[in-house]
Amino acid sequence: MRINTICPINISSLGGPGYACNQLLEAMAASGAEVNLFGASCDIGARKSFHCLSIPLWAKPLGYRAFSEDAWGKYTEWRYRRSFKKQDIAYIWNFTSIETYRAIKSAGHIILAENVNTHQATSKAILEKEYHRLGLRPTHGIDEESIALESAKLDLADYVFSPSGEVSQSLTVAGVPTEKILQSSYGIEPNKILLPEEIASRSQRTELTAVFCGRIGIRKGVHLLLEYWVKADVKGKLKLVGNIEPSAKHLVEPYLGKHNIEHVPFTNNLKSVYLDADVLLLPSLEEGSPLVTYLALGAGLPSIVSPMGGGGVIGDGQEGLIAEPHDADKWVSAIRKLFSDAELRSRLANNAYRKAEVYLWSNVGRRRVELLQASLANRPD
Missing domain, CATH: 3.40.50.2000 (Glycogen Phosphorylase B;)
Known part of the structure; x- marks a missing residue:
């Protein structure tokens, strides 16, 4: 079983989804899992042996001048979709299109998604209530289309990692079955x-x-x-x-x-x-x-x-x-x-x-591998 991962942005060494993804995969690899990560690019300090980058480090400044971040993200997804082996599990992070979800699902692979924040239906309700209380026009950028898109991706996922109880609760309210939610955490170096x-x-x-x-x-x-x-x-x-x-x-x-x-x-x-x-x-x-x-x-x-x-x-x-x-x-x-x-x-x-x-990321990664393995072992044929 290989955990074939995509986070189609720059993998930062400082923070954000790319950083968390990188730390988790390094820890999962150290616990014995086979992993790789398709990303658009990475910071020098974030480079790992399991990376499959669209832009080599030496070409990063030129690459982002020549093409937009969106273009590199789409190219990263194209490379990712072509990379699958028979027993691969797809581990999908932020900013990945629903077209990639659908392509991987139709190819028969198990999809594991990562929900970094609460479901956008929960986020929107919380933020709109506060903007209204303050008498301000909402600027959160969440609309019904983005909420529906998130739900559609979660429907295609077989499992979803949640980093907290609050995120898990928001997923349940959004209709995600509890047996699909694998609650874990993030970590610290x-x-x-x-x-x-x-x-x-x-x-x-x-x-x-x-x-x-x-x-x-x-x-x-x-x-x-x-x-x-x-x-x-x-x-x-x-x-x-x-x-x-x-x-x-x-x-x-x-x-x-x-x-x-x-x-x-x-x-x-x-x-x-x-x-x-x-x-x-x-x-x-x-x-x-x-x-x-x-x-x-x-x-x-x-x-x-x-x-x-x-x-x-x-x-x-x-x-x-x-x-x-x-x-x-x-x-x-x-x-x-x-x-x-x-x-x-x-x-x-x-x-x-x-x-x-x-x-510690090493402990979080090990627990995540164990959680995934237990869920797969109990998965109905």
């Missing part, structure tokens, strides 16, 4: 886990810093976080790390430079951000299983998250505190509690740090 002495230095600080990491916009609930931070009125600093989405600028910018709120533009060096932080805050309205949450475990950071922001990784009262994104009283209380109670911060931080090993 060993070199992203801080050293114990780096974490210990936090105890010497007299002022605490809370961080939010990600795209600063309505989907991730930053506008709510700013309101809760001001109401909590704690002694400390809030850092928003990431690019501000245009649709949220008018909601975010009035807070910047006030109430000890600082904006840090997007950076690849999240290690320094986590080293300087004491608490992670993530009130997302919609997510899959955000990688920043896994990084918080590796940094020994206690978290205050929404159920979506926790991504099934943070246990309430274990590695952090969980509050629904619109529960203002609970968020304000949680921020005050975590900033005032050093013993609580220490306990949650220690729990988070210990849990990081569970989510």
